[in-house]
Amino acid sequence: MDIREIARRAKVSTATVSRTINRVPTVSPALAKRVWSVIEELGYYPNTQARALVSGRSRIFGLIISEITNPFFPEIVQVFETIAVQHRYEILLTSTGNDPTRMESAVRRMIERRVEGVAILTFGMEEVLLEDLKLRKVPLVFVDVGPPRPRVSNIRIDYLNGIRQAVQHLAALRHEKIAFITGPLRLKSAMARKQAFLRSMQEIGLEADPRLVVEGDHTMEGGMTAFTRLLAGPIRPTAVLCSNDMTAIGVMRESHDAGISIPRDLSVIGFDDIRLAQFVIPPLTSVQMSQPELARLAFNALLAEVEREVPAPNGTDYLLKTNLVLRESTALISGASTLVEKQR
Amino acid sequence: MDIREIARRAKVSTATVSRTINRVPTVSPALAKRVWSVIEELGYYPNTQARALVSGRSRIFGLIISEITNPFFPEIVQVFETIAVQHRYEILLTSTGNDPTRMESAVRRMIERRVEGVAILTFGMEEVLLEDLKLRKVPLVFVDVGPPRPRVSNIRIDYLNGIRQAVQHLAALRHEKIAFITGPLRLKSAMARKQAFLRSMQEIGLEADPRLVVEGDHTMEGGMTAFTRLLAGPIRPTAVLCSNDMTAIGVMRESHDAGISIPRDLSVIGFDDIRLAQFVIPPLTSVQMSQPELARLAFNALLAEVEREVPAPNGTDYLLKTNLVLRESTALISGASTLVEKQR
DNA sequence: ATGAAAGCGCTAACAC
DNA sequence: GTGTTAGCGCTTTCAT
Numbered sequence: 001m002d003i004r005e006i007a008r009r010a011k012v013s014t015a016t017v018s019r020t021i022n023r024v025p026t027v028s029p030a031l032a033k034r035v036w037s038v039i040e041e042l043g044y045y046p047n048t049q050a051r052a053l054v055s056g057r058s059r060i061f062g063l064i065i066s067e068i069t070n071p072f073f074p075e076i077v078q079v080f081e082t083i084a085v086q087h088r089y090e091i092l093l094t095s096t097g098n099d100p101t102r103m104e105s106a107v108r109r110m111i112e113r114r115v116e117g118v119a120i121l122t123f124g125m126e127e128v129l130l131e132d133l134k135l136r137k138v139p140l141v142f143v144d145v146g147p148p149r150p151r152v153s154n155i156r157i158d159y160l161n162g163i164r165q166a167v168q169h170l171a172a173l174r175h176e177k178i179a180f181i182t183g184p185l186r187l188k189s190a191m192a193r194k195q196a197f198l199r200s201m202q203e204i205g206l207e208a209d210p211r212l213v214v215e216g217d218h219t220m221e222g223g224m225t226a227f228t229r230l231l232a233g234p235i236r237p238t239a240v241l242c243s244n245d246m247t248a249i250g251v252m253r254e255s256h257d258a259g260i261s262i263p264r265d266l267s268v269i270g271f272d273d274i275r276l277a278q279f280v281i282p283p284l285t286s287v288q289m290s291q292p293e294l295a296r297l298a299f300n301a302l303l304a305e306v307e308r309e310v311p312a313p314n315g316t317d318y319l320l321k322t323n324l325v326l327r328e329s330t331a332l333i334s335g336a337s338t339l340v341e342k343q344r
Numbered sequence: 345m346d347i348r349e350i351a352r353r354a355k356v357s358t359a360t361v362s363r364t365i366n367r368v369p370t371v372s373p374a375l376a377k378r379v380w381s382v383i384e385e386l387g388y389y390p391n392t393q394a395r396a397l398v399s400g401r402s403r404i405f406g407l408i409i410s411e412i413t414n415p416f417f418p419e420i421v422q423v424f425e426t427i428a429v430q431h432r433y434e435i436l437l438t439s440t441g442n443d444p445t446r447m448e449s450a451v452r453r454m455i456e457r458r459v460e461g462v463a464i465l466t467f468g469m470e471e472v473l474l475e476d477l478k479l480r481k482v483p484l485v486f487v488d489v490g491p492p493r494p495r496v497s498n499i500r501i502d503y504l505n506g507i508r509q510a511v512q513h514l515a516a517l518r519h520e521k522i523a524f525i526t527g528p529l530r531l532k533s534a535m536a537r538k539q540a541f542l543r544s545m546q547e548i549g550l551e552a553d554p555r556l557v558v559e560g561d562h563t564m565e566g567g568m569t570a571f572t573r574l575l576a577g578p579i580r581p582t583a584v585l586c587s588n589d590m591t592a593i594g595v596m597r598e599s600h601d602a603g604i605s606i607p608r609d610l611s612v613i614g615f616d617d618i619r620l621a622q623f624v625i626p627p628l629t630s631v632q633m634s635q636p637e638l639a640r641l642a643f644n645a646l647l648a649e650v651e652r653e654v655p656a657p658n659g660t661d662y663l664l665k666t667n668l669v670l671r672e673s674t675a676l677i678s679g680a681s682t683l684v685e686k687q688r
Numbered sequence: 689a690t691g692a693a694a695g696c697g698c699t700a701a702c703a704c
Numbered sequence: 705g706t707g708t709t710a711g712c713g714c715t716t717t718c719a720t
Contacts, residue, residue, distance in 0.1 A: 068418045078413055359715080
């Protein structure tokens with residue numbers, strides 16, 4: 001069953017059927033009605049590959065993330081997909097696991113399917129592997145790390161805002177010995193978080209003791225290890241700020257095993273505000289980097305680029321703010337029972 | 345750049361280029377080499393839509409799940425995708441949120457893209473909405489609920505095996521007042537779990553008190569509510585088995601708020617063994633329904649159906665076992681310090 | 689073993 | 705307004 005079959009039965013040309021389906025306004029209502037009724041009757045659905053072939057538009061966007069099993073990403077995927085469907089786009093999803101081989105194969109698949117744009121939300125720096133896409137002038141959107149080029153957009157994260165709030169929140173609770181567990185420092189995003197922490201401490205005249213800044217790797221296990229090192233060190237922190245939520249969850253886990261009660265003995269703050277942060281016990285205070293918002297920005301960046309006639313010479317920048325969300329993992333240093341009130 | 349360009353530069357016909365790309369063995373090595381080198385040089389990638397159009401094979405499978413943000417699904421998506429890529433398939437992913445409208449739109453999109461098969465892993469019963477797919481003889485694979493039809497396969501879950509292990513584990517720890525929090529009972533999978541619980545209790549001569557069986561909805565909030573109802577009831581359970589992990593996490597959360605210590609005062613067991621089960625405090629003992637295995641079965645079912653010449657009249661059944669995974673949320677009823685040893 | 693050519697299902701330019 | 709028709713980029717007979 002194809003467009004000709006419909007044309008025959010509706011006694012019109014294939015062009016009219018095509019116009020009807022694409023809602024071209026010049027089709028007379030009478031004919032349109034006849035065509036639609038045949039379409040309904042036969043349960044006809046146009047063939048996307050054929051449409052894509054002739055129109056030169058696949059209506060597919062690529063979405064590259066690190067790992068769908070990393071709790072940071074599912075919500076991004078969900079929102080991205082929802083918006084895509086609303087705009088009649090399909091998405092080609094790939095988890096690369098930061099494996100260059102998989103990244104390469106993802107790029108090949110995307111080119112073969114002729115994606116109209118790709119969002120690279122890995123926070124990594126596999127930029128080189130994307131040469132093939134750039135060559136083809138496929139619109140790209142990165143987080144923080146995209147090069148200044150036409151058709152390459154960037155979502156800039158304002159790490160400082162939320163981290164400053166976190167530090168000031170801890171300071172307000174009388175904490176001074178505040179530790180920071182970083183992410184893998186080869187990641188620009190991890191480095192930026194660390195810098196934001198140091199700066200925030202300095203701003204309020206607190207010294208960020210180098211012995212209280214240890215490197216993690218953004219996993220729960222990494223958080224556990226890092227916290228163990230912290231405990232073994234010369235200074236016992238009363239609060240610890242983590243470069244992401246999984247790290248913070250590792251700290252909570254390790255604290256529990258070590259008999260340290262949160263928030264009574266130790267205040268903990270995460271970063272990202274993944275959903276899981278609400279589920280742990282106690283619910284984790286975290287610096288929110290809105291995943292829905294990130295997904296929305298990424299999609300809109302691609303869509304804007306696709307629709308733009310003349311691309312900006314250095315791409316476009318978008319800004320994503322971060323904000324502290326208070327829950328129950330922080331308290332006054334005294335260890336008194338005064339818990340910080342829940343925000344929600 | 346297209347296949348003609350390659351043909352021209354390699355001084356062969358487009359047919360030869362096509363054969364080379366598709367590794368048809370009759371192409372002479374000399375020509376093949378020439379063709380490949382032109383392909384490399386120009387960075388040519390064949391256009392998938394054109395191939396799909398002429399070959400009639402899209403090399404796309406649909407994957408329908410409830411919600412990617414439900415921690416049960418990310419690993420399934422990950423494994424399904426990985427296997428798909430290995431077989432040069434792409435996947436069209438949809439979260440329906442059990443919303444019939446979204447289900448309908450998903451089906452339409454999948455037909456328009458001419459998917460070669462669809463895995464429906466929603467544990468729901470939106471079967472009616474899939475009529476259009478069945479009409480087109482698209483291979484389908486369900487969990488438990490697929491009708492006996494050609495080209496419709498089923499993955500049958502052996503709920504009893506794991507739930508029996510869970511009940512016997514609790515019994516071995518001297519628990520007798522064992523509660524069960526069900527899922528939404530309109531779901532066949534939730535009903536099957538409940539039945540498995542009742543039967544397991546009966547098998548070992550324990551009475552499943554109806555007042556200890558309450559309905560939840562497979563969410564954390566539902567687990568909290570259900571457990572509250574349990575606490576308000578006439579009998580105080582010493583152990584609670586939950587229809588899924590999120591429910592169990594709700595119970596843990598509520599227990600924490602109520603000052604009930606797990607596993608000292610209450611043993612808790614979940615179902616599904618999502619990754620999150622390892623992250624909560626204490627790590628949750630759970631009945632594992634292997635998500636990688638489920639994904640693998642689903643993919644292979646579709647692939648087998650695509651490659652089968654003559655479909656089995658009533659589809660094919662596959663079996664997925666369940667097994668108890670011991671962690672730290674269960675203990676002897678005495679409340680003594682004897683913790684069950686970790687399995688890993 | 690290789691090439692010429694038909695055609696997959698659709699859109700869009702052009703003609704009326 | 706509506707129809708005719710030439711492709712979109714590829715695979716696949718059918719000749720040779």
